[in-house]
Amino acid sequence: MINCIIVDDEPLAATLLENHISKIDRLKLTGKAENALEAYKLLQHQSVDLMFLDIHMPHLNGIDFLKSLSQKPKTIFTTAYREFAIEGFELEAVDYLLKPITFERFFKSVERVLRNIDDLKDDFIILKTEGMHRKLSLADIIYIESQGNDIKITLSTTENFISKSKITDLELLLATKGFIRIHRSFIINTAFVTAFNNNEIHLGAYEIPVGRSYKQEFDHFISTFSKKRLL
Known part of the structure; x- marks a missing residue:
């Protein structure tokens, strides 16, 4: 199982991601946060393999939040703004998904994470x-x-x-x-x-x-x- 969290201050966007996650057996949603401070608490108290991270959030945006972490889980950015894509990939994000996120696009992104994990498991x-x-x-x-x-x-x-x-x-x-x-x-x-x-x-x-x-x-x-x- 891959433990994942959603960090997004938009309830509808978070609900859509939660619905997508529920369709993939190997994903386990272990927490949701509406801002970076809540997300930080989740990361301190549980093991997180994958984080779905919005960029535009109150207090601290997603890119600055990811930069601040000493240990970064695999991260997929979720946002309505294209202009942060390059900076997102420079942070070694797995993917950069534009809202509204279809399940087909979501699955393709998650499949990349699963494939990387399976490659290690083959050793x-x-x-x-x-x-x-x-x-x-x-x-x-x-x-x-x-x-x-x-x-x-x-x-x-x-x-x-x-x-x-x-x-x-x-x-x-x-x-x-x-x-x-x-x-x-x-x-x-x-x-x-x-x-x-x-x-x-x-x-x-x-x-x-x-x-x-x-x-x-x-x-x-x-x-x-x-x-x-x-x-």
């Missing part, structure tokens, strides 16, 4: 766990923890697996797949990062320490992360 590793060789989707792995001669894999599906593998082997294997090692005992999936400071990084409810000897790798990740998402 996997196979680990021996509990006497079985298991295929684990990289998109489901939140973090990997070294536990002596074993590793523990924590998944977004709430399952955990123990495997007799070396964390150094997985570090090399996953280095180009959106994973980084930030501690001698932890490798994280950067797609799940929700907050961080100099000492720890949050993956939703999980708090992972940053090891001193991995500070350089961590700083490089934060720098790259910020260049992509902080404007």
Whole structure:
């Protein structure tokens, strides 16, 4: 499921989007906001994969709001104004939909999001766990923890697996797949990062320490992360 929110101060436009969302099984509407401040509260208290964001709103417009976010969910702009399209795409928005939004145009935009997510889900590793060789989707792995001669894999599906593998082997294997090692005992999936400071990084409810000897790798990740998402 893809958790999404609607940020729009026009009730009719928001209702139309809600109706479109209800027709796609993989989309789950988890919240609605009438302005950027309400949207910010939603983003602070829940995991949001996709945001349908209006541009003209009171207090803070959609473009400035997206610029202000340190971690941006995938965003589809929804607006009646064409002139902001270029700036919207410069913010790496998935799409820019002009109101009134037909379901056909909406579906084409959402299908792009689904395809990108499915591309990642197609990538996997196979680990021996509990006497079985298991295929684990990289998109489901939140973090990997070294536990002596074993590793523990924590998944977004709430399952955990123990495997007799070396964390150094997985570090090399996953280095180009959106994973980084930030501690001698932890490798994280950067797609799940929700907050961080100099000492720890949050993956939703999980708090992972940053090891001193991995500070350089961590700083490089934060720098790259910020260049992509902080404007």
